[in-house]
Amino acid sequence: xxxxxxGTPPASDPAHGDExxxxxxxxxxWHALPxxxxxxxxxxxxxxxxxxxxFVDHALAYGTLTIxxxxxxxxxxxxxxxxxxxxxLVVIYLIxxxxxxxxxxAVGFAMTWVPQRYRTYTYPAAGLALAVLYPFYxxxxxxxxxxxxxxxxxxxxxxxxxxxxAVGLNIVVGxxxxxxxxYVAFYATGAYTAAWFASLQFPHTTWHFGxxxxxxxxxxxxxxxxxxxxxxxxxxxxSGIIIGLPTLRLRGDYLAIVTLGFGEIxxxxxxxxxxxxxxxxxxxxxxxxPLDSLGFGHRLSSLTGGFLPANYLSCCSAKxxxxxIQSTDLFFWTALVLLMxxxxxxxRLQYSRLGRAWIAIREDETAAAAMGIPLMxxxxxxxxxxxxxxxxxxxYYATFKSATFPGDFFFNISVFIxxxxxxxxxxxxxxxxxxxxxxxxxxxxxxxxxxxWINSNIHVGGWHPNLDVPLYASGIYGVIILVVxxxxxxxxxxxxxxxxxxxxxxxxxxxxxxxxxxx
Amino acid sequence: MAAEATAAGLPERLPRPSPTTLFGLVxxxxxxxxxxxxxxxxxxxxxxxxxxxxxxGCVYALVALGYTLVYGILELINFAHGDxxxxxxxxxxxxxxxxxxxxxxxxxxIVPIVFATLVLVMxxxxxxxxxxxxxxxxxxxxxxxLAPLITAIGVSFIIEDVGLAWKGPNYVPAxxxxxxxxxxxxxxxxxxxxxLIVILITVPVLLLLLWLVQRTRQGKAMRAxxxxxxxxxxxGINVNRTISFTFLxxxxxxxxxGVLYALYxxxxxxxxxxxxxxxxxxxxxxxxxxxxxxxxxxxxLIGLIQAFNEGLNWHAPGSDWTESIVFSILILIxxxxxxxxxxxxxxxxx
Numbered sequence: 001x002x003x004x005x006x007g008t009p010p011a012s013d014p015a016h017g018d019e020x021x022x023x024x025x026x027x028x029x030w031h032a033l034p035x036x037x038x039x040x041x042x043x044x045x046x047x048x049x050x051x052x053x054x055f056v057d058h059a060l061a062y063g064t065l066t067i068x069x070x071x072x073x074x075x076x077x078x079x080x081x082x083x084x085x086x087x088x089l090v091v092i093y094l095i096x097x098x099x100x101x102x103x104x105x106a107v108g109f110a111m112t113w114v115p116q117r118y119r120t121y122t123y124p125a126a127g128l129a130l131a132v133l134y135p136f137y138x139x140x141x142x143x144x145x146x147x148x149x150x151x152x153x154x155x156x157x158x159x160x161x162x163x164x165x166a167v168g169l170n171i172v173v174g175x176x177x178x179x180x181x182x183y184v185a186f187y188a189t190g191a192y193t194a195a196w197f198a199s200l201q202f203p204h205t206t207w208h209f210g211x212x213x214x215x216x217x218x219x220x221x222x223x224x225x226x227x228x229x230x231x232x233x234x235x236x237x238x239s240g241i242i243i244g245l246p247t248l249r250l251r252g253d254y255l256a257i258v259t260l261g262f263g264e265i266x267x268x269x270x271x272x273x274x275x276x277x278x279x280x281x282x283x284x285x286x287x288x289x290p291l292d293s294l295g296f297g298h299r300l301s302s303l304t305g306g307f308l309p310a311n312y313l314s315c316c317s318a319k320x321x322x323x324x325i326q327s328t329d330l331f332f333w334t335a336l337v338l339l340m341x342x343x344x345x346x347x348r349l350q351y352s353r354l355g356r357a358w359i360a361i362r363e364d365e366t367a368a369a370a371m372g373i374p375l376m377x378x379x380x381x382x383x384x385x386x387x388x389x390x391x392x393x394x395x396y397y398a399t400f401k402s403a404t405f406p407g408d409f410f411f412n413i414s415v416f417i418x419x420x421x422x423x424x425x426x427x428x429x430x431x432x433x434x435x436x437x438x439x440x441x442x443x444x445x446x447x448x449x450x451x452x453w454i455n456s457n458i459h460v461g462g463w464h465p466n467l468d469v470p471l472y473a474s475g476i477y478g479v480i481i482l483v484v485x486x487x488x489x490x491x492x493x494x495x496x497x498x499x500x501x502x503x504x505x506x507x508x509x510x511x512x513x514x515x516x517x518x519x
Numbered sequence: 520m521a522a523e524a525t526a527a528g529l530p531e532r533l534p535r536p537s538p539t540t541l542f543g544l545v546x547x548x549x550x551x552x553x554x555x556x557x558x559x560x561x562x563x564x565x566x567x568x569x570x571x572x573x574x575x576g577c578v579y580a581l582v583a584l585g586y587t588l589v590y591g592i593l594e595l596i597n598f599a600h601g602d603x604x605x606x607x608x609x610x611x612x613x614x615x616x617x618x619x620x621x622x623x624x625x626x627x628x629i630v631p632i633v634f635a636t637l638v639l640v641m642x643x644x645x646x647x648x649x650x651x652x653x654x655x656x657x658x659x660x661x662x663x664x665l666a667p668l669i670t671a672i673g674v675s676f677i678i679e680d681v682g683l684a685w686k687g688p689n690y691v692p693a694x695x696x697x698x699x700x701x702x703x704x705x706x707x708x709x710x711x712x713x714x715l716i717v718i719l720i721t722v723p724v725l726l727l728l729l730w731l732v733q734r735t736r737q738g739k740a741m742r743a744x745x746x747x748x749x750x751x752x753x754x755g756i757n758v759n760r761t762i763s764f765t766f767l768x769x770x771x772x773x774x775x776x777g778v779l780y781a782l783y784x785x786x787x788x789x790x791x792x793x794x795x796x797x798x799x800x801x802x803x804x805x806x807x808x809x810x811x812x813x814x815x816x817x818x819x820l821i822g823l824i825q826a827f828n829e830g831l832n833w834h835a836p837g838s839d840w841t842e843s844i845v846f847s848i849l850i851l852i853x854x855x856x857x858x859x860x861x862x863x864x865x866x867x868x869x
Contacts, residue, residue, distance in 0.1 A: 111821045181672070246854045252665050253596050254853050257800070261846035263795070268843045411793075415672055421668065471688070477681025481673030485666055486658055502662060 148449035160335035166436035168389030171203035174427035176382035179361030182263025190394025193232040195288035212295035213311040236391025244383040270406035425491025427498040563707035568774035568830035576822025581776035585769035591809035601796015602678035607777020641771040648770025728790035807859025821869035
């Protein structure tokens with residue numbers, strides 16, 4: 001919820017005239033207004049918003065009003081019972097509106113109490129809390145106009161997996177500035193790695209290692225998925241290095257083309273891989289299915305008193321907070337853990353020595369080389385780290401679907417993931433997360449819902465549209481890419497540094513130009 | 520380019536490592552042996568396939584020239600180019616059947632109709648391509664090089680969906696009007712008129728393009744802009760107009776290719792442009808991007824490779840593997856000889 005009141009002093013003193021960027025200018029103008037006008041405008045906005053929300057959902061409207069009240073209590077001088085008043089407001093609200101929106105907004109209230117310097121952690125923590133609890137309140141959420149119902153938990157898993165991939169691609173595209181148009185190749189590698197070692201694909205070998213939920217004498221290789229996630233990541237990173245070593249010295253646009261080439265070759269190999277010299281590697285267009293299930297096995301399950309489920313697919317009789325836990329929920333939480341891991345690694349990498357080297361290369365390759373940064377090694381690391389997370393995501397998603405098909409790895413997917421990174425803001429992990437979740441949702445449910453809404457609600461004269469909106473998904477991504485690149489190349493939630501580069505332009509001329517080196 | 524393997528970056532060019540050359544030579548030798556065995560085993564098929572390859576190569580050449588022209592002047596891989604070509608095919612179907620009432624069995628009446636369609640489609644695609652440049656690439660000319668590349672992908676997807684919305688998700692049939700009678704038939708090798716007509720249209724278009732680039736004032740401006748944009752602006756060349764003109768020409772070539780493709784293959788589908796565009800781009804890189812004769816040579820070679828792969832009997836991988844082979848060639852070329860067969864047009868060489 002963006003608030004013009006802000007409730008907090010601005011980060012930098014507006015009097016200094018440090019007003020770079022639209023947001024800061026607006027903020028400075030805002031704080032130049034008299035206190036009373038500001039109060040009036042923001043209360044008016046909030047009340048207006050509440051009235052608007054009233055038509056959508058009563059809980060949302062009351063919640064917004066409560067937030068307004070909380071904000072203005074906060075601005076009062078520190079009177080003795082201020083905190084008590086705030087708590088009382090929240091309690092009254094929760095009693096009056098026990099529905100899920102109340103829980104959602106409770107987190108919003110929590111944010112208004114948090115001191116400025118802890119805000120950095122509050123937003124991610126609140127987001128995480130909302131995400132963890134999502135399966136509990138998803139079915140009780142209100143219907144959004146146009147977009148329809150909130151995504152179900154299976155869509156949530158899909159979104160998390162794609163967010164993970166987008167965060168991985170962000171390392172390559174956002175941090176290191178290497179355009180990778182074949183990221184789907186890594187996704188495919190991860191998925192097939194999981195499929196090979198946890199299915200009936202190789203019936204002449206029988207080898208079990210910690211697999212759950214299957215007959216221990218079943219043919220084929222069955223390794224526990226937990227190990228396979230790691231193996232898939234490492235294997236994909238290795239293939240990233242193998243692809244990267246000969247190609248990363250190419251200049252940017254050629255590199256894009258080469259990655260695109262790999263992204264086209266790999267699915268074709270998967271499609272034709274049912275008789276590679278007579279050997280059935282990928283089972284061709286039929287794909288590899290089913291895969292073994294995730295699970296912790298009976299020993300761990302009983303050790304933790306059933307908290308860790310033995311097998312995700314045949315689990316769960318527990319009812320928590322009035323919600324019957326399902327296997328999809330378990331997959332959702334596991335995906336969340338994996339995503340946390342990805343985000344953690346990505347954040348730690350960003351300002352590490354390696355991350356700073358990536359930024360240097362992105363901004364000026366020649367200068368970076370002159371400063372002693374080994375170009376090839378640094379770029380290869382970017383490639384490998386990006387590939388690592390792509391591989392894990394691919395392996396996990398294959399496990400969730402219990403199948404992997406060559407048709408899942410089209411070029412569109414590469415562009416789709418790239419679109420997520422661009423929309424959110426190249427180089428800024430929070431932006432990428434927001435962009436990726438939104439686009440993944442659109443792809444899975446949003447476009448279909450929106451299309452249904454358009455078809456049933458829009459009539460121009462006697463004309464009733466009968467659009468198959470999901471059919472035009474790639475065109476819609478095309479429009480998003482075009483509009484974002486033309487008008488806001490730094491993305492919705494930009495990284496400051498990247499925004500400056502994209503607006504001022506940087507010299508990304510490589511050390512060696514094929515034009516001059518090849519002459 | 521190869522010298523950069525030493526990350527420390529010595530400025531002078533190191534000698535090419537010999538294993539690379541060896542690897543390339545082995546590949547070429549294997550290819551020649553494979554072709555020779557096929558030639559001996561089934562000479563009839565071999566020449567049939569050769570002629571088919573030359574014909575598809577001609578269509579590729581027209582598309583590849585568009586990539587090369589644009590790359591030469593802006594150093595931009597115009598991903599949308601293949602989709603402009605696809606729209607050209609759709610324009611062809613609409614113009615020729617709806618406007619001119621083209622259908623099968625009209626005898627020589629098809630000649631003016633095909634000609635008029637060709638002109639109209641070339642014009643339409645040229646204008647479309649110039650418009651794309653104006654909207655999607657010109658605002659980003661001073662941005663980092665990857666920015667217009669990303670918008671190019673976006674535009675490509677948009678045009679693809681325009682084709683999808685316009686003509687639907689299925690193959691759109693085009694009138695099969697080129698006569699299939701044989702020009703000659705020697706020892707089981709048939710050469711149909713439909714193949715000859717493709718070449719008969721391609722060659723004059725190519726000559727026209729060469730004349731335009733080499734002999735006219737506008738062509739000179741194009742070459743100058745490709746060499747140095749700032750310097751040509753100082754010399755009084757209207758750079759923006761020259762770039763627009765280049766896109767117009769490139770689009771017109773894609774349009775011509777679209778006409779030939781639609782009438783020769785007789786089906787068009789909305790997603791064919793991107794794939795064929797990538798193959799044509801490979802051809803342009805193969806010959807040396809920025810180099811006009813190189814693009815034609817590369818296109819003919821790619822056309823031949825594709826036809827041999829799909830048409831020969833003895834140990835040919837078959838059409839399932841065409842894209843993999845073409846993209847492997849692309850990757851090998853970019854990695855081992857990024858300047859292509861004939862050499863990239865250098866800033867100095869014009």
